Amino acid sequence: xxxxITINPVTxxxxxxxxxxxLNDQGDVADAYFQVTELRGFERFCIGRPAEEMPRIxxxxxxxxxxxxxxxxxxxxxxxxxxxxxxxxxxxxxxxYNANFIEDHYIHFFFLAGPDFVVGPQANPAxxxxxxxxxxxxxxxxxxxxxxxxxxxxxxxxxxSKPPHPEGGLPGGVSRAISEEExxxxxxxxxxxxxxxxxxxxxxxxxxxxxxxxxxxxLGDAYNLKTYYMALVxxxxxxxxxxxxxxxxxxxxxxxxxxxxxxxTEYIGEWVEPWTxxxxxxxxxxxxxxxxxxxxxxxxxxxxxxRYNVVEGMATPLAExxxxxxxxxxxxxxxxxxxxxxxRLIEALQAAEDLQRIANDPLLTSKDIRxxxxxFTGKGVGCVEACRGVLIHxxxxxxxxxxxxxxxxxxxxxxAAPIGLSVKKAAQHxxxxxxxxxxxxxxxxxxxxxxxxxxxxxxxxLPGEMPLEIKIRDCKGNTIKTVxxxx
Amino acid sequence: MSKKTLVIGLxxxxxxxxxxxxxxxxxxxxxxxxxxxxxxxxASLGGIGxxxxxxxxxxxxxxxxxxxxxxxxxxxxxxRVEDLGDTTxxxxxxxxxxxxxxELGTKFGYSMPGTIDIYAIxxxxxxxxxxxxxxxxxxxxxxxxxxxxxxxxxxxELLTPSSL
Numbered sequence: 001x002x003x004x005i006t007i008n009p010v011t012x013x014x015x016x017x018x019x020x021x022x023l024n025d026q027g028d029v030a031d032a033y034f035q036v037t038e039l040r041g042f043e044r045f046c047i048g049r050p051a052e053e054m055p056r057i058x059x060x061x062x063x064x065x066x067x068x069x070x071x072x073x074x075x076x077x078x079x080x081x082x083x084x085x086x087x088x089x090x091x092x093x094x095x096x097y098n099a100n101f102i103e104d105h106y107i108h109f110f111f112l113a114g115p116d117f118v119v120g121p122q123a124n125p126a127x128x129x130x131x132x133x134x135x136x137x138x139x140x141x142x143x144x145x146x147x148x149x150x151x152x153x154x155x156x157x158x159x160x161s162k163p164p165h166p167e168g169g170l171p172g173g174v175s176r177a178i179s180e181e182e183x184x185x186x187x188x189x190x191x192x193x194x195x196x197x198x199x200x201x202x203x204x205x206x207x208x209x210x211x212x213x214x215x216x217x218x219l220g221d222a223y224n225l226k227t228y229y230m231a232l233v234x235x236x237x238x239x240x241x242x243x244x245x246x247x248x249x250x251x252x253x254x255x256x257x258x259x260x261x262x263x264x265t266e267y268i269g270e271w272v273e274p275w276t277x278x279x280x281x282x283x284x285x286x287x288x289x290x291x292x293x294x295x296x297x298x299x300x301x302x303x304x305x306x307r308y309n310v311v312e313g314m315a316t317p318l319a320e321x322x323x324x325x326x327x328x329x330x331x332x333x334x335x336x337x338x339x340x341x342x343x344r345l346i347e348a349l350q351a352a353e354d355l356q357r358i359a360n361d362p363l364l365t366s367k368d369i370r371x372x373x374x375x376f377t378g379k380g381v382g383c384v385e386a387c388r389g390v391l392i393h394x395x396x397x398x399x400x401x402x403x404x405x406x407x408x409x410x411x412x413x414x415x416a417a418p419i420g421l422s423v424k425k426a427a428q429h430x431x432x433x434x435x436x437x438x439x440x441x442x443x444x445x446x447x448x449x450x451x452x453x454x455x456x457x458x459x460x461x462l463p464g465e466m467p468l469e470i471k472i473r474d475c476k477g478n479t480i481k482t483v484x485x486x487x
Numbered sequence: 488m489s490k491k492t493l494v495i496g497l498x499x500x501x502x503x504x505x506x507x508x509x510x511x512x513x514x515x516x517x518x519x520x521x522x523x524x525x526x527x528x529x530a531s532l533g534g535i536g537x538x539x540x541x542x543x544x545x546x547x548x549x550x551x552x553x554x555x556x557x558x559x560x561x562x563x564x565x566x567r568v569e570d571l572g573d574t575t576x577x578x579x580x581x582x583x584x585x586x587x588x589x590e591l592g593t594k595f596g597y598s599m600p601g602t603i604d605i606y607a608i609x610x611x612x613x614x615x616x617x618x619x620x621x622x623x624x625x626x627x628x629x630x631x632x633x634x635x636x637x638x639x640x641x642x643x644e645l646l647t648p649s650s651l
Contacts, residue, residue, distance in 0.1 A: 045501065045616035060501045060531060107535065131590060143595055150539070165531055 019448070021427050027434025032424035033275050034416060034448060043406045051080050051380075051397050055169025058393070058408075064454035065411070066165045067100035067156060068386035071242070072393040074169035079262075079380030080397060081171035083373060088366035089173035090242075092159055095186065095358050096166070097242050097384070099155035101351035102148065102193050104387040105344050108452045109200065110145045113341045116446050117208045121217070122439030137203075148196050151189040155355075158182060173370035180365055187359040193352035194318070201322055201345050208341075209329075218338040222429035223447060225422050226251045226293045226335045228283060228300035230414065231310035232261075232385050238315040239307055239350060241385040247310050248283065251295055253333045257283070261383030264392055268409065269298075278416045281409065291417055299421070302389025302414040303451060304343035309333040314346065316353035322346045337422050340450040344387075376401070386411050388452050412453040422447040493544040493600075494635070495537070496529040497551040503617045504560075504610030504624045508550040511608070514632035515550075525639065538588040542597040546604070546642075548635060549585065552624075553607035561627035563634065566605040606635055 024030040039061075046057065055073040059066030071093065078085060085093065114133040115123075123132070134142040159174060160166030168175045178186070208214045217223060228251060232244040248257035248267070257267055269284035282288050286298035293299070300306070309332055314320040323346055330339055358364060378401075382393045389411030396405035412419075426447035430440040496512020499505040509529040516527040528540060541547050553564055568586045585603065592599040608631055611621045620628070 039502070039614050039616065041616045057501065060499055111535070129587070131587065131594070134591075134594060139594060142591075146538075146595060149535075 019423055019444075021423070021431065021444070023431070023434055027432070029424060029427040029431055032420055032427050034420040034423060035276050036278060036412075036416075042408075046395075046403045046406045049403050051077060051395060051401050051403055052171070054393075054395060054403070056167050059165040059167075061408075062410075062454055065104075065386045065388065065391070067096065067104075067160070068384055068391050069393070070160065070166040070169050071097055072382040072384045072386075072391045073395075074171075075243075075382030075384065076380035076393045076395050077169065077171040077382070079382065080377055080395060080401070082375030082377045083172035083371050085173045086366075086368050086371050088177070088363050089369045089371070091358055091361060091363055092174045092178060092369065094242050095178075095355065095364070096156055096159040096168075098351040098355040098358070099152040099189075101241055101387055102197075102348050102355070103152040103156075105348040105351070106145055106148060106196075106200065108387070109204075109341060109344060109348075110142075112449055112452065116442070116449065117204075117214055117341070121443050121446060125442070128442070141203075144196060144199075148189075148193055151192065155186060155189060158186075170370065171374070172372060177367050177369050178365050183359060183365055186355070186364075190352065190356040190359040194349070194356055197345070197349035197352045198318070201349060204342060204345050217443075218336050220429075222426045222443075223337045223422070223450070224335050225301075225337055225418055225425065226295070227297055227418055228256070229306035229309040229333060230300045230302050230390055231307040232383065232390065233311055234315065237312040239311045239313075239319075239347070240315065241347075241351070243384070246383070246390065248300060249310055249333060251293075251297070251333065251335070253309070257285075261392060262381045264381065264383070264394075264409070270409075276416065278413055280417045281414045282417070291421055293418075293421055299417050300414065301418045301451075302411050303340060303387075304347055305334065305337070305340040305450075306389060307347065307385065308339075308343040314350050316350045316357070318353055319346050319350035322349060337447060337450045340452070344452075388412060388454060389414055410454075412451070415451050415453060419448045419451055419453060422450075491545045492525045492548070492639070493541065493546070494525060494527040494548045494550065495540065496527070497531070497549060498529075499531050499613075500529075501616055501618055503612040503615045504620050505552055505613035506618075507552040507608045507610055507620060507624055507628065510620065510628045511550045511606075511631050511635070514629055515635055518632065518636055519639075522639075535588060535591075537585060538592045538597070541588070541600055541603075542592055544600050546602045547600040548639075549603065549605045550631070550635065551605065551607050552610040552613065554613070555609060557609070558611075560609050560611045560621060560623035561630075562609040563627065563631050564607045564609070566607055568603050568605070570605075604638075606631060 018035045020033045020035070021029055022031045042061065046054065055070050055077060058069040058073045061069055074093070110133060111130045114130065115128040118136050119128045119132040127135070156166060159176070160168030228248055230246060230248045232240050233247045234240040234244045237247065246259050246261050246264070246267070247255060250256050259267055267284055269282045269288065270279040271282055271288045272279055282298040283300055289296060289298045308323070308326065314323045326342055326346065330336060378397045378399065380395050384391050391411055392409040394407040395403055398404050423444060426444045430443045494512055494515055496510070497508040500509045512527050512529045519525055519527065530536065530540060568589060589599050589603065608624060608627050610624050
């Protein structure tokens with residue numbers, strides 16, 4: 001008799017999601033599907049609006065990635081207006097963007113991953129949360145996380161009016177310059193961020209890599225998935241969050257594509273499956289091959305682990321050293337899904353170092369922040385690395401500059417099919433003979449938590465927390481057992 | 488005069504009824520212009536962000552949307568923080584539940600509000616991009632704003648000007 005286990009909604013995940021795990025007659029995992037709430041009508045909502053409104057609208061798509069949406073949208077707007085931002089404006093945008101990477105990555109590591117690795121994957125659920133993390137690491141570390149977060153958000157606020165939903169974003173530039181007094185404060189934040197980034201990496205190595213149980217988990221087959229990888233790289237193939245060329249490597253690390261994001265439709269295909277609202281992406285030139293891993297797959301991953309695999313190094317010296325250590329430990333390409341966490345912390349260091357570089361750049365306080373030499377094109381593609389992976393905004397307008405077409409490809413969309421596969425693999429290891437225990441279930445959830453998937457919505461109706469409901473059903477859909485927690 | 492009471496309208500203003508809390512806050516702001524000790528903000532954020540905005544206030548009133556099995560759009564619920572479940576399963580770092588946010592703030596030594604009142608209006612649609620509310624929810628917005636203002640007035644009688 002086939003059984004279905006439903007984890008709905010998933011815990012400690014951004015937004016609203018559901019995972020269905022189907023068991024076969026023996027109670028072993030046959031399949032797993034990752035689903036999200038469908039948000040409808042975004043294109044219809046945008047059509048007819050002036051293109052300049054888009055950078056202010058798109059941060060509201062998602063309460064998790066507002067700054068990346070704002071930045072991708074602003075870059076698409078540059079394209080529509082046929083204009084390049086001035087060097088100072090680009091520097092200020094990068095200032096904002098690095099601040100976002102620092103803030104977001106630490107919140108993920110300490111709030112989301114922390115409970116699994118610091119408190120323990122099979123620990124008492126009542127302690128496996130941020131409060132449990134703070135009990136373990138000490139209040140001063142907790143305060144430091146909050147302080148770094150506050151200061152980096154202050155930078156976003158300075159440049160783009162307010163986090164979490166930035167309002168800045170003008171074609172050809174930014175809306176305000178940076179003063180020398182503001183530079184001093186930014187410099188302090190940057191210095192603090194570099195110091196904290198180094199601490200966080202050391203903490204990860206001590207708490208996770210030196211713990212044999214955790215290291216075995218990271219290296220084990222349950223959390224290994226062999227796919228292609230895609231990320232933005234700069235002209236020397238180093239990591240770049242703000243701009244660059246999209247590079248794709250195969251499961252063995254060989255470069256198979258290197259393209260301008262404007263040509264994304266030639267390389268990225270979108271596939272509709274009946275069980276999900278997400279249009280699953282795949283490498284178009286390979287064709288859709290279904291939910292499979294290995295050399296024959298056409299699925300690719302994005303985000304920190306993908307960036308680690310795709311780049312030929314980091315753009316800053318301290319991050320480069322950390323990257324080299326990760327390469328020595330895991331090799332390349334690394335298919336270990338839990339290594340997303342390690343890669344994420346190295347990226348936070350690069351973002352902090354780059355913030356420091358920008359804080360000391362004389363150009364930062366230049367008043368030349370807007371290029372108004374417009375050459376209207378009516379079409380724009382903006383591509384950035386969101387914290388969770390490649391983000392593409394594509395707009396077209398009529399001759400008056402009113403939106404006529406919108407297409408977005410978001411990080412969780414690229415990762416959706418691999419997330420389903422990762423959950424299936426983990427579930428196959430940890431659920432056997434129909435036996436489902438809380439600790440084991442969390443080990444399954446860890447597979448998708450590593451991706452830090454945002455489920456595409458800023459809906460947060462009460463109760464404002466995510467209860468967990470597990471339904472075990474027979475093949476006719478009858479519920480034979482329900483386990484509820486946090487409801 | 489420092490502001491002691493904060494009204495937070497929560498939601499996403501471009502996701503249909505999800506923005507209900509924001510619309511209620513706007514209505515309160517419009518009607519409470521003269522009350523200098525009451526701050527009214529709108530926010531599309533959850534617990535960890537709420538921690539930032541709540542710290543330092545004595546009383547916080549949160550206005551949000553809610554979906555229940557009863558499914559009666561426009562109906563108002565009064566909730567306490569304790570009604571929102573325990574802190575075992577916070578839903579995400581960006582949408583940390585209110586109770587965890589308060590506990591976290593207290594741990595960090597922030598001055599967290601002594602009283603948090605939650606008003607929630609039952610909604611229908613929070614998955615369609617739109618700046619319009621569904622009809623029953625729209626009707627409920629001024630009524631809930633009025634109810635909150637009345638409750639504020641009642642409480643403010645206990646709050647003498649000299650204590651502000």
